[in-house]
Amino acid sequence: xxxxxxxxxxxxxxxxxxxxxxxxxxxxxxxxxxxxxxxxxxxxxxxxxxxxxxxxxxxxxxxxxxxxxxxxxxxxxxxxxxxxxxxxxxxxxxxxxxxxxxxxxxxxxxxxxxxxxxxxxxxxxxxxxxxxxxxxxxxxxxxxxxxxxxxxxxxxxxxxxxxxxxxxxxxxxxxxxxxxxxxxxxxxxxxxxxxxxxxxxxxxxxxxxxxxxxxxxxxxxxxxxxxxxxxxxxxxxxxxxxxxxxxxxxxxxxxxxxxxxxxxxxxxxxxxxxxxxxxxxxxxxxx
Amino acid sequence: xxxxxxxxxxxxxxxxxxxxxxxxxxxxxxxxxxxxxxxxxxxxxxxxxxxxxxxxxxxxxxxxxxxxxxxxxxxxxxxxxxxxxxxxxxxxxxxxxxxxxxxxxxxxxxxxxxxxxxxxxxxxxxxxxxxxxxxxxxxxxxxxxxxxxxxxxxxxxxxxxxxxxxxxxxxxxxxxxxxxxxxxxxxxxxxxxxxxxxxxxxxxxxxxxxxxxxxxxxxxxxxxxxxxxxxxxxxxxxxxxxxxxxxxxxxxxxxxxxxxxxxxxxxxxxxxxxxxxxxxxxxxxxxxxxxxxxxxxxxxxxxxxxxxxxxxxxxxxxxxxxxxxxxxxxxxxxxxxxxxxxxxxxxxxxxxxxxxxxxxxxxxxxxxxxxxxxxxxxxxxxxxxxxxxxxxxxxxxxxxxxxxxxxxxxxxxxxxxxxxxxxxxxxxxxxxxxxxxxxxxxxxxxxxxxxxxxxxxxxxxxxxxxxxxxxxxxxxxxxxxxxxxxxxxxxxxxxxxxxxx
Ligand SMILES: Cc1cc2nc3c(=O)[nH]c(=O)nc-3n(C[C@H](O)[C@H](O)[C@H](O)COP(=O)(O)OP(=O)(O)OC[C@H]3O[C@@H](n4cnc5c(N)ncnc54)[C@H](O)[C@@H]3O)c2cc1C
Ligand SMILES: Cc1cc2nc3c(=O)[nH]c(=O)nc-3n(C[C@H](O)[C@H](O)[C@H](O)COP(=O)(O)OP(=O)(O)OC[C@H]3O[C@@H](n4cnc5c(N)ncnc54)[C@H](O)[C@@H]3O)c2cc1C
Ligand code: FES
Numbered sequence: 001x002x003x004x005x006x007x008x009x010x011x012x013x014x015x016x017x018x019x020x021x022x023x024x025x026x027x028x029x030x031x032x033x034x035x036x037x038x039x040x041x042x043x044x045x046x047x048x049x050x051x052x053x054x055x056x057x058x059x060x061x062x063x064x065x066x067x068x069x070x071x072x073x074x075x076x077x078x079x080x081x082x083x084x085x086x087x088x089x090x091x092x093x094x095x096x097x098x099x100x101x102x103x104x105x106x107x108x109x110x111x112x113x114x115x116x117x118x119x120x121x122x123x124x125x126x127x128x129x130x131x132x133x134x135x136x137x138x139x140x141x142x143x144x145x146x147x148x149x150x151x152x153x154x155x156x157x158x159x160x161x162x163x164x165x166x167x168x169x170x171x172x173x174x175x176x177x178x179x180x181x182x183x184x185x186x187x188x189x190x191x192x193x194x195x196x197x198x199x200x201x202x203x204x205x206x207x208x209x210x211x212x213x214x215x216x217x218x219x220x221x222x223x224x225x226x227x228x229x230x231x232x233x234x235x236x237x238x239x240x241x242x243x244x245x246x247x248x249x250x251x252x253x254x255x256x257x258x259x260x261x262x263x264x265x266x267x268x269x270x271x272x273x274x275x276x277x278x279x280x281x282x283x284x285x286x287x
Numbered sequence: 288x289x290x291x292x293x294x295x296x297x298x299x300x301x302x303x304x305x306x307x308x309x310x311x312x313x314x315x316x317x318x319x320x321x322x323x324x325x326x327x328x329x330x331x332x333x334x335x336x337x338x339x340x341x342x343x344x345x346x347x348x349x350x351x352x353x354x355x356x357x358x359x360x361x362x363x364x365x366x367x368x369x370x371x372x373x374x375x376x377x378x379x380x381x382x383x384x385x386x387x388x389x390x391x392x393x394x395x396x397x398x399x400x401x402x403x404x405x406x407x408x409x410x411x412x413x414x415x416x417x418x419x420x421x422x423x424x425x426x427x428x429x430x431x432x433x434x435x436x437x438x439x440x441x442x443x444x445x446x447x448x449x450x451x452x453x454x455x456x457x458x459x460x461x462x463x464x465x466x467x468x469x470x471x472x473x474x475x476x477x478x479x480x481x482x483x484x485x486x487x488x489x490x491x492x493x494x495x496x497x498x499x500x501x502x503x504x505x506x507x508x509x510x511x512x513x514x515x516x517x518x519x520x521x522x523x524x525x526x527x528x529x530x531x532x533x534x535x536x537x538x539x540x541x542x543x544x545x546x547x548x549x550x551x552x553x554x555x556x557x558x559x560x561x562x563x564x565x566x567x568x569x570x571x572x573x574x575x576x577x578x579x580x581x582x583x584x585x586x587x588x589x590x591x592x593x594x595x596x597x598x599x600x601x602x603x604x605x606x607x608x609x610x611x612x613x614x615x616x617x618x619x620x621x622x623x624x625x626x627x628x629x630x631x632x633x634x635x636x637x638x639x640x641x642x643x644x645x646x647x648x649x650x651x652x653x654x655x656x657x658x659x660x661x662x663x664x665x666x667x668x669x670x671x672x673x674x675x676x677x678x679x680x681x682x683x684x685x686x687x688x689x690x691x692x693x694x695x696x697x698x699x700x701x702x703x704x705x706x707x708x709x710x711x712x713x714x715x716x717x718x719x720x721x722x723x724x725x726x727x728x729x730x731x732x733x734x735x736x737x738x739x740x741x742x743x744x745x746x747x748x749x750x751x752x753x754x755x756x757x758x759x760x761x762x763x764x765x766x767x768x769x770x771x772x773x774x775x776x777x778x779x780x781x782x783x784x785x786x787x788x
Contacts, residue, residue, distance in 0.1 A: 023536055040493050042587055044595035069595050085493040087530040220491050220532055221718050224560045229569050253569055256671030260571045261597040266449035270456060
């Protein structure tokens with residue numbers, strides 16, 4: 001169970017795994033995620049979105065960026081290895097319906113979770129405009145896949161190495177200024193990007209949904225570690241979300257909560273990189 | 288207060304038994320004169336820095352001395368106090384006779400998890416409350432230590448490797464699904480498997496055991512004990528499927544419709560932590576006790592060097608609540624290196640729902656109690672980190688509906704407590720996941736599943752028990768409901784012709 005069938009490197013620090021998980025593949029819907037744990041005894045449980053599923057093969061696709069200890073360890077697994085613990089599908093599925101024109105915005109790794117959602121809106125008969133943003137061209141992922149879905153695809157890079165040199169909020173604002181305005185916006189990416197997408201659409205009163213990537217432990221509503229403030233109410237991202245009305249989310253509080261363990265984790269990551277560097281050295285020196 | 292060493296307690300018990308040997312036969316007066324055997328425990332100053340079990344268990348001499356305190360009352364008031372009606376005088380007599388095997392056998396007729404219950408049951412509210420010895424000595428804390436004796440023989444059985452597998456009847460071909468591997472689920476699994484039905488337990492976490500592994504800390508309930516119980520289930524042929532969240536990985540009713548299970552038991556526990564609904568609650572450094580304890584226990588964050596899961600490093604911690612969960616969180620914070628741990632409870636000490644022993648242990652370990660106080664707001668800095676908590680004092684007013692005197696705010700008594708971490712241990716609500724994904728499963732306004740006297744829910748062949756029915760309760764009550772449900776399931780399946788699904 002949970003065997004890695006295929007591993008692909010999508011960019012410098014983004015990896016794609018196709019994992020054998022027939023039950024999850026059968027039940028999953030766009031917007032849902034899994035909890036991954038590499039080692040039952042000392043491993044951390046981290047949430048990753050189900051980017052795609054293949055019913056015939058009984059597999060799900062995970063796309064992740066190496067940002068810390070667990071994602072680095074995950075990237076070190078090989079085809080044929082198994083992920084010790086894989087739980088899902090979790091979270092409420094995206095509510096997909098025919099709304100008219102839907103703008104789907106993906107920033108960085110956020111393009112991965114956006115893919116099944118954009119696909120869903122397209123299949124429901126919407127006009128789908130996709131805006132993808134990345135720091136530079138090398139960090140852009142899933143361009144072909146998104147192009148295949150989009151009625152219109154806009155690419156932005158921070159450094160202008162590809163597409164337009166701007167932030168995703170710029171084309172978003174242009175779309176909101178046009179008549180007719182978009183009927184719905186979905187934004188998935190770094191919290192700061194989602195915050196500003198919500199701020200951009202707020203004056204135009206275009207409903208804007210975001211998918212929150214808080215810290216999680218169990219992913220089933222038991223711990224409250226994933227909680228966020230939405231419209232002055234406390235919500236649990238793992239059971240009430242992960243999608244919420246972006247105009248109601250207290251992003252500043254969420255971003256602070258994401259940094260809860262920053263100093264501890266930076267240290268862990270440093271050690272982890274060091275260990276891997278040492279392991280590489282040792283392997284190289286072997287005859 | 289000096290801490291008696293295990294050696295001192297053992298020596299005292301040996302001497303006591305020697306003295307008793309001089310007597311021709313024990314009269315009631317002699318039995319009442321035997322001093323209550325204290326539980327040997329790790330020195331508080333030492334145990335503040337480790338996660339090993341605090342209570343070390345009786346020596347055989349202590350167990351015998353304590354067993355001899357039992358008056359063997361004909362009317363057995365203690366049995367009436369036990370939620371699963373263990374024949375308490377009989378198992379204690381067997382200890383006095385030195386026949387530990389017989390003692391265990393008596394226990395196991397009624398309780399499946401004596402090593403757990405001996406450690407975590409609120410005995411002072413159950414079997415030990417009506418005990419004649421305690422009444423005669425005018426102090427419930429002087430009652431016969433039923434729990435400690437229960438633990439003694441259960442540990443003996445395990446340590447001697449004498450745990451016997453129950454006899455399993457021939458396979459019936461019927462399949463029972465059990466959802467949640469806490470005490471309720473474990474009990475149903477064992478009782479249903481014995482009848483020859485195939486059993487699969489589905490557990491959301493990566494480890495079985497429920498609150499016994501993720502909530503109650505190692506220093507109170509060593510994980511090997513729970514592991515052993517789970518291994519026994521596996522040896523009996525029960526399948527345990529971890530990483531399986533029913534309602535998401537599979538819908539509850541699909542287990543019957545698609546996977547051919549004939550009956551289902553839902554024992555998913557309480558689950559969803561409550562917060563106080565006060566300002567500042569989502570600041571960095573505010574946790575539910577569930578999160579704090581899960582990180583520390585299940586994820587092993589106490590092992591700073593090896594665990595990948597981080598835990599907040601605190602200096603000054605406030606824990607809100609007065610139950611077992613609050614005590615566990617406070618004592619865990621002590622062990623994780625906090626310099627000061629404050630426990631804030633809005634009623635007075637007698638109302639604390641925690642076991643007396645845990646309250647005592649917390650105090651010995653240096654937890655500072657703030658009774659008749661409550662949090663009003665949590666204060667943070669620019670980075671969103673907790674820097675303090677505003678509290679208010681209370682006094683006890685008129686008794687409320689439950690007969691407890693209601694705490695009322697003392698106007699103008701607000702003050703700021705200097706803390707960097709706040710842990711909420713004010714209870715749990717029921718997890719909505721299963722009821723949201725299972726149409727027709729009736730629940731009350733608190734979200735608890737409604738079950739009848741045989742634990743049957745509003746859905747045919749779906750039974751439920753434990754915290755999901757009772758609200759946050761106890762291990763023994765979860766086990767008791769598990770037994771009732773198992774009996775009902777066994778009866779229903781026996782009435783069905785073989786092969787029918
Ligand atoms: C519902 C959900 C779906 C997600 N889907 C994906 C996905 O499809 N692909 C993907 O790459 N990531 C996804 N994430 C984020 C992913 O869970 C985190 O990147 C991961 O937990 C980091 O673990 P780590 O041990 O490698 O890093 P850590 O060592 O834990 O953290 C490294 C750095 O990342 C920050 N960090 C920690 N947790 C998060 C987080 N949840 N989000 C952002 N930064 C974080 C830390 O503050 C730290 O600076 C998702 C998160 C959620 C809640
Ligand atoms: C910190 C703490 C200390 C406590 N101390 C004591 C004490 O000293 N004495 C005492 O008697 N009681 C104590 N309790 C209470 C006691 O632990 C509970 O009453 C008891 O464990 C309830 O048993 P249960 O089987 O109903 O549920 P749980 O033990 O909660 O087990 C339920 C299991 O179901 C799993 N689950 C949930 N949803 C799903 C799903 N959809 N699919 C699959 N699996 C699922 C959960 O992961 C969990 O493992 C304490 C509780 C806590 C939290
Ligand atoms: S991750 Fe624990 S409640 Fe959401």
